[in-house]
Structures are given as C-alpha cells and as structure tokens.
Amino acid sequence: MPETTASLGNPSEPLHEETLIRRIREGEHELFYELIRPYERRVYAAALAILRNEADAEDVAQEAILKAFKHIRQFRAEARFSTWLIQIAVNEARMRRRKQQAVVMEPMVNEKDEDGLYTPRDFADWREIPSETLERAEIRQKLAEALNSLGQKYREVFILRDMQQLSIEDTAKALGISVPSVKTRLLRARLMLRDLLAPGLGGGWSKALSFVKGNKPW
C-alpha cells in the first residue's frame, strides 16, 4: 500500500506519494518538502549510524535529500521512496566516512566472526525497565555510548531496524546486504548491547544514580 502524506492545499486530503512524486517531476518543486518530511529523521539516523557525529550526519542528510530531489526522475516506482532515500543517505555517509577513514577509530568491542555463534557474556537479571528510565540524561548517555561502541555494520543495522523501525527487508535494501545478514547482525547487535547494559541497568546504575540524586546511604 502506498504511503500517504498530507496535501499542501488541503490537509484533510492526503496525497499519495506516487502523486507527489509525479507532480514534483512536473515542476511543482515545493511539494518535495511534503514528500520528505516524514523521513527527515530516518535519513539523519541513517547518516548518524555510520558517521557517529551529529554535525557530519546533518550535513550528509542534507546532501542526500538534495541529491534525491535532483535525481527524482531516476526513482523507480517499484521501490519504496523511503528506502530509496535512505539508500542515498547510506551511500553518502559511507563515502564521507571513507574520506575520513584516516581519523576514524574503530571500537574495541569484541566482534567475533559473523558466522559464529555469539555467546552472551553476562547473565545479569534485567527484567524490569521503569518507563521513566529514559527521562534521565545519564541513562541516555550510557545507552548512546554503548551503541557507539558497536562496530559500524552492527550499529547501522540496529539503528535502522530497532530505532527507526524499518522492516528487515527494507533494512537489507537500504544497506545493500542480504536479509540473512541483517538477521545475523541484528542478533549480535542486540546481544552485545544487552551484555554492555544489563550489569548497569539491572541495578548497578540505578543504585549509584539514586545515591547521586541525594538518597543518602545511611
């Protein structure tokens, strides 16, 4: 089913992406803003997954969206526009990263061979997550650090699939890899993050942070 978005003229009448794309090709360029609005965040997320730097990710996201506009005639209707757009962002970000390769430091997290079984390293109990957990900037910081410590191939799959809720198939298309590769990398990314976070979020950080917040230990 084609995705829809609000019309510029009458918000009560959604325009199909297909219609928007046709009208943009015919010269109604201002409709392009409407077309990309639902995907701005995803494009930025895709670039950030690869570059790990907000300023670079924003710049690449802008370049990717502008490139999509300039090449809108090359978009083929059998693909989803969002997947095509993210593919462009992924390619742009990879190119930018290659240019920066000399200064990019790869993380030290243990990344075993993709085909081998990933064995969980930690069995700390982590049953409950209070919904307020993410209200705390310290926790968000810990989660961001854990994510950034993953290797690129795991981070990009995890961000597109679990943070931007792309389907497994769309993630595979956007990254130009196979569906089984997406599944393998996703499994590893999830388990590695669990290993990194469970000891702290299972209780360690909560106790430490509650002390920081002023609950005296005596």
Next chain:
Amino acid sequence: MVVQCAEVWREISNYLDGEVDPQMRAAMEEHFRGCKHCTAVVDGARNVIQLYGDERMLEVPLGFSQRLHRRLEEGMPRRRGNAFGWMMALGFAALILLSFEVGNVSRPTAVDLRSDMARSGIHIPADLMVVAVSDGKIFHVPGCRFIHDKDKIQTMTANEALREGYAPCVRCLKKYLSQRQTARQNEVQSARLEQEDPE
C-alpha cells in the same frame, strides 16, 4: 522438541521479532521456564529493543528541519512563471528596450542570455566597442586576457553584444566600469573644488 541454550541464543532475535515457527516458539518458551540464564538474555534483549526504540533516544538537532529546507531552497531551480507572467515580462522588456534605444546607457534586456549562469550587465555604455567570440557566451573589452579562441573574435558595440545574448565579462568589464566611475567621481570632485575655490 527440546532446545539447548546455544540454539536459544541463535534464535533469540527471531523469537523477539515473531519470526520463529510455532514449534520452535513453544520449545524456547519451555526452555525459558527452566533456564534463568536464557530468561535473563531474552528479557535483556527485549529491554534493549524497547529502550532504543523510544523516540527520545535519537533526537534530531534543534533547527534541523529549518536548515534542511533552507539548503533545499538554495539547491532548487527557481520556478518558471506562467503564460501571463511571461507576457508581462515581455511587455516590460519591450519598454526597457525602447528606452534603451533612446538613451545612451545600456540596460538589461529580456534577450535570452547564451549562458544560464550569467547576468546581463547594466551601466555599460551602449556604444562601447567590445569583442566577442562568435560561438561564445561572453563579451569583453578589447585586450582582455580572458578571451578564448582569439581567432574567432568579432568587434561590435555593447548594445549589439547584449542583443545577441552575450553577457559581460565579469573581469574586464567590471574593471572598466569601476575605473570609469572613479574617473567620473574625480571629475565631479575637481569641478566642485574649482567652484569653491576658483583661485
């Protein structure tokens, strides 16, 4: 069907995505009931998905959309006008051309420029002798060092060059006009000084 821990770990992601068959699902759930390690792993992986799936985990920088739209505006070609707009523009162009013929100073005309990127010149004396290459896009002051294909150059007035759709060279003509303006200012200044102090 009985599954071991290693098999559970291999399928845990598919289990959470609902992508294991019912038989495997039942076997894994049976395993979880008796294995606290695998239960901790599946609970933790589920929590990871839940936490990172929260919108607060990835916030776009403040002003992201505005900056994006500004960059798009800069990158988009200007929209073409409608037929009425074109007729109005042609009408104005005709008026400007008429006044141009009467006056001695050139004005931008509605003639299509040979270069999409160039702008027509203003304040260029209409009878200034200039040179242009027949299949080129730019006209120059004679002697400009940025003339290419010097064996194909033609001499004409600035008025003729503008009518032909040539655009002024941003180097030599800009320099010529600024020198001309400076000379005029000096003349005015001298004349004023002479009036104030005739001796």
